[in-house]
Amino acid sequence: MSITWIPGSRRRGGFETRPHMGRIALGAAVLAIIVYLIFPVIVVLAISFSAGNFLTFPPPGLSLRWYLAIARDPEWVSALKVSLQVGSLSAIIACLLGVPAAFALVRYVIPAKALLSALILCALVTPPIVTAISTYLFFVPLGLNNTVLGLACAHAVSGTPFVVINTAASLRSADRNLERAAIIHGAHPVWAVLHITLPIIAPGIVIGAILAFVHSAHELLVASFVLGGLGKPVAVKIWSGVQATSDPTIAAASAILIGLAILTFASAAATQSLARRRNA
């Protein structure tokens, strides 16, 4: 069953012009939609390199002054540092929780598996404001508010699904016979998993961890309740800046986050193609 049908390749008769028109219209519509998707990202990137004092697009000239302004401002530097700490800590926790969970979900027959995976994923569809106020109220008696650890613990919950999904995907496509071969030759099953399977699925885990990190760096509401005072992370700092000021510093800070997103995407793509090459 492998009839591959490639749309554009079909030869058309001269009288059949309407599908062709439809194709052009579709192409134009898709192009317009992509412009609509990408343009706002380009605008922020362009303004971050602006030489002017205001948020105008196109910028009057190019410079790096707003990036320098961020690098020289101790508040921005500390915000970036806090985000880095919270993001890495929550990504590490998410891996420690998510990788074993993915193993259990992929490799074993578990009662109520659908319910369990839905439970792991549901943090992603819960409205952030609900998570934010409930976490804040819950953290008050525990003394976890205003701590990096507290925010990392809360962010780990929404980071875990990214790790579970990507680890599970690599695990499903990994060749289990390699692990079986090691066990037949006398390896302890746990040793086989740690030394054979884990390196094979590492790209999936890494992608999951990166996505968990980016998710944490972008998260605003839980962050502003739990860590909204002194030592706020960069998303909270950008949000207060967006509401108050109108110089391109915010655009530069945003551009740093966009750079992070592109880096994420590139590294995810690179890890994937690396894994594919290794498998081939």
Add this chain to the structure above:
Amino acid sequence: MPLLLLLPCLIWISFFFLAPLAAMCWRSIASEGSSLEPYAVLFTSPLYTKVMLTTVKTASIATIGALVLAYPLAYVLTTASRRLRALILVCVLVPYWVDIIVRSFSWLILLGDNGLINRMLMRLGVIAAPLALLYTAASVLVAMIQILLPLATIVLFGAMLRIDRTLLAAAKIHGASEWQAFRTIFLPLSLPGVYGAGLLVFVLALGFYVTPALLGSPRETMIAQTIMVEASQLLDWSQASAAGAVLLLITTVIAALYNRYFSLDRLWGGTDK
């Protein structure tokens, strides 16, 4: 063994996610001698009725808008050549991983009185004075649809990939035009995916905070903003908790519905398809 592997994850989620939610729901009814007063306020005050209506209306329009734009994009993704598909996917996924604050902020710049769109229209002579594009329902929707579009596209694309394309080829062999094959075969087969993507996008749209706060006027206030004001400015935690509990209930019902028919775990994840 599987239980042992799942246990850390389940304990963590129970403690840092479910317990806080339960405590919040408990607080909404048990703060001042177990009264249901916050709920009475919620369902009788004109403020909450209006905000809830605005929230549902905005989320619905944004969902429909995102689906209408995502459909052709996902369709082209399924038919495109390998290289074109990769290119379009980059254009879809990069904005997906750009912060919601940043994307809303960008629309603030574009739609302002001195923004690109007003200046272009004025230079073209279409308008004499800048249009008030910002702080309207339209500006909120334009940004929300742009923000929800990548997810809608990815989910729809995943669903469309599962459609057996040989059916379309069969229809054409039997004389159907491209449009006929699309309308009678591809479109009906893709509808479950459309409903699934719609539910998912709608749930996310209900909880939007940043975009209406930045680009809307008080008339466009959505429920998340009201909860934020109750909690952080009025410090009325039982009222905030009650509103949060209702919002939680609504989203849980929709998510459960989605999970029942489409299974949550099949569709999530930017790179996992």
